[in-house]
Amino acid sequence: MDAAARQAVNLNVLRRHDPAISAIVDTSSHVVVYNFDSATETWKKVGIEGTMFLFRKESLNRYGIFVMNRLSTDNHNEELNSEMEIQVMGDYVIYRTLDDKVVGLWIYEASDRARIAKELEKWVVAARQMGAQCLQQSWIQFDVFSRHLAVFIICALAEDLLQSVDTDRVPSSVSATCMLARFRPDPPVSAHWFLKV
Structure with missing residues (x-):
């Protein structure tokens, strides 16, 4: 053989x-x-x-x-x-x-x-x-994800706050929806994208 x-x-x-x-x-x-x-x-x-x-x-x-x-x-x-x-x-x-x-x-x-x-x-x-390399890449991707998550949480809190405010005092040209739409990032479809190990 x-x-x-x-x-x-x-x-x-x-x-x-x-x-x-x-x-x-x-x-x-x-x-x-x-x-x-x-x-x-x-x-x-x-x-x-x-x-x-x-x-x-x-x-x-x-x-x-x-x-x-x-x-x-x-x-x-x-x-x-x-x-x-x-x-x-x-x-x-x-x-x-x-x-x-x-x-x-x-x-x-x-x-x-x-x-x-x-x-x-x-x-x-x-x-x-x-x-x-995998650990470094995971931490970088986790950092990006955590920033998106933080902005998302802040926007959700702002939305709750704006709903409790008397809307007659908010100028008509600025609505709560428009304010949140400008700052809210699209959340990731899945949290698994940053776990590339």
């Missing part, structure tokens, strides 16, 4: 476990997964070893690690995020998860280890940059 056919077969197998996976970016033929036990300060095998795939998901261009377990049906599937810390220590690529779990990937091939660690670090940095 040539490399392209093998890649297609592997992608189909991964999609059975996670249909959102769109591509295999890199692989390593033999990886063993360990967890660090902070109580005893030792590494413990979790019973997962086999081929590791670095994958990409199309939605929001996310990346992750999938170790197809040769020992059982329990696989290791971890999506990368901006909070991860990745480092190489000896034969291990080590990372910390969001829930403060420390995972060690023992990678048999030294050339795979260096390449994969570099790739993972690149994706984590990209996730941080994308997260910062």
Whole structure:
């Protein structure tokens, strides 16, 4: 079987476990997964070893690690995020998860280890940059929305106030409707437009 056919077969197998996976970016033929036990300060095998795939998901261009377990049906599937810390220590690529779990990937091939660690670090940095951009864009859009909302509330309060005023004292050339029409912005159809994350 040539490399392209093998890649297609592997992608189909991964999609059975996670249909959102769109591509295999890199692989390593033999990886063993360990967890660090902070109580005893030792590494413990979790019973997962086999081929590791670095994958990409199309939605929001996310990346992750999938170790197809040769020992059982329990696989290791971890999506990368901006909070991860990745480092190489000896034969291990080590990372910390969001829930403060420390995972060690023992990678048999030294050339795979260096390449994969570099790739993972690149994706984590990209996730941080994308997260910062999304947060900045969300705050800018929220600020615009909140300004529209504030003007809308002020106009509604002004309308209530004008209705309580004796209308004989308001000049006939200026009606409450005309005053409000000049200042009331069109409210957004939906508040979801500013939540582009």
